[in-house]
Amino acid sequence: MSKVMLALGSFIVGACCAFIISSGIQTSTWAQFSTDAASIPIVPPLKGFVMKNSDFNGGSLQLDGLDCENCTIGNTDFTYGGGAFRLVNPKFKTGMRITFTGAALNTRLLLILVEALNKPQRPVPPSTFKRPPIESATFTEPATIELISTAVSK
Numbered sequence: 001m002s003k004v005m006l007a008l009g010s011f012i013v014g015a016c017c018a019f020i021i022s023s024g025i026q027t028s029t030w031a032q033f034s035t036d037a038a039s040i041p042i043v044p045p046l047k048g049f050v051m052k053n054s055d056f057n058g059g060s061l062q063l064d065g066l067d068c069e070n071c072t073i074g075n076t077d078f079t080y081g082g083g084a085f086r087l088v089n090p091k092f093k094t095g096m097r098i099t100f101t102g103a104a105l106n107t108r109l110l111l112i113l114v115e116a117l118n119k120p121q122r123p124v125p126p127s128t129f130k131r132p133p134i135e136s137a138t139f140t141e142p143a144t145i146e147l148i149s150t151a152v153s154k
Contacts, residue, residue: 041103042085063098080104 044065051068056076064083074093082103100108 036107039083043082046084046086082107 016096046065046067050068051066052070052088054071056071058076060077060079061073063078063080063085065085067086068090069088071090072093073090073096074097078096078097078098079101081101136147
């Protein structure tokens, strides 16, 4: 009788464990994707405050939301996350460095992948980046260009 009780108890414990294990989500949520429009990032418009004839020297500056006309920029580190910006007739003295974050970093990684499709070598996987990629441009003499993100509607 004790062997039957032990076997029945073991069966009940095993059945309960199997029920608990199998009652969770069986599909990998990482592999699922959404074609819903809610998964597309929304870029907020510029606030309407325009800086004119400003001078930025050194330090860091958030490019998202920056609306500037005739600004002078020298030795400045930009951080860009994919938001709207408008730089009309800026003058870059020594160059610029841009650190990509958020949606802009995802776009940068996608462009690396697409560019690698045209080359025989494999792209660098995103997990090997120690920090967000930084792009830089150095000028031999001051340069004046116009940079306006396509999300800006003025």
